[in-house]
Amino acid sequence: MCIRDSYSGLEKKNNDRGIYFQYHDSAPVISTLSEPYYAHTWFPCKDRLGDKADSVDINITVPSELKAVSNGTLVRIIENYDGTCTYCWQERYPIAVYLISLAISDYTYWSENYFGIDGFSSVFAVFVDGNISYALTSNGTNFNNNNISIAVLSVLYNRPYDIPVFSAYHVSPEELDSYLGVYVSARIPIKITITRENNTLIGQGTGQPSFPLEPSGKDVFKFDQAGVVMEFNPANGTMILKQGGGQFEFKRE
Numbered sequence: 103m104c105i106r107d108s109y110s111g112l113e114k115k116n117n118d119r120g121i122y123f124q125y126h127d128s129a130p131v132i133s134t135l136s137e138p139y140y141a142h143t144w145f146p147c148k149d150r151l152g153d154k155a156d157s158v159d160i161n162i163t164v165p166s167e168l169k170a171v172s173n174g175t176l177v178r179i180i181e182n183y184d185g186t187c188t189y190c191w192q193e194r195y196p197i198a199v200y201l202i203s204l205a206i207s208d209y210t211y212w213s214e215n216y217f218g219i220d221g222f223s224s225v226f227a228v229f230v231d232g233n234i235s236y237a238l239t240s241n242g243t244n245f246n247n248n249n250i251s252i253a254v255l256s257v258l259y260n261r262p263y264d265i266p267v268f269s270a271y272h273v274s275p276e277e278l279d280s281y282l283g284v285y286v287s288a289r290i291p292i293k294i295t296i297t298r299e300n301n302t303l304i305g306q307g308t309g310q311p312s313f314p315l316e317p318s319g320k321d322v323f324k325f326d327q328a329g330v331v332m333e334f335n336p337a338n339g340t341m342i343l344k345q346g347g348g349q350f351e352f353k354r355e
Contacts (some may be wrong), residue, residue, distance in 0.1 A: 120134065122135070158323055225237065285355070
């Protein structure tokens with residue numbers, strides 16, 4: 103069975119998630135940021151973290167002077183002979199809908215081979231307006247590389263930036279045990295299970311990989327790679343999840 107849904111919309115002003123319409127110099131820049139629960143703001147979907155689409159086809163029609171980037175493999179570019187072209191992308195691995203994305207601007211094409219190694223990640227970008235190239239390679243980091251990139255580029259472009267403070271906050275095993283359990287929320291359809299491995303608190307959402315939580319204050323834990331902060335209240339069995347500008351209250355079952 104195939105269900106076809108036609109829809110359209112206008113840009114929402116002052117939105118902090120979803121789809122953005124901006125300009126870089128005189129060139130348009132259209133991009134998306136759906137994490138964690140904002141995919142439904144720009145396309146119809148079942149916006150649940152644990153329910154992945156088995157495949158996705160994304161066809162983007164833009165003026166010919168622009169390029170459109172999305173998930174997976176670019177299978178073809180169709181010249182429409184009306185001043186536009188259509189970029190056809192295919193993702194054939196199961197994917198959570200918040201990871202579906204698009205980026206459109208007057209990009210310059212560049213390619214290079216990269217052979218991944220477990221634990222390594224890399225970023226490379228070129229900014230032609232300032233004749234700047236930026237590269238970052240890391241191995242086994244537990245810090246958000248995107249925050250590092252934003253700080254470095256903010257320095258180069260004379261914008262405000264924050265220097266992170268790296269300090270250890272120690273929590274006893276007895277205190278860690280007070281946070282254990284399965285937490286549910288009335289606002290989002292996901293359960294978060296909190297367990298302990300030795301002296302490390304471990305979090306895991308429904309259908310998601312587990313992740314270590316680092317203490318950063320009294321009853322406060324974080325996972326920098328995903329921008330997650332959890333604030334626990336062991337006395338009443340609640341937890342506040344903060345991510346991507348959202349704040350969600352959970353209750354221990």
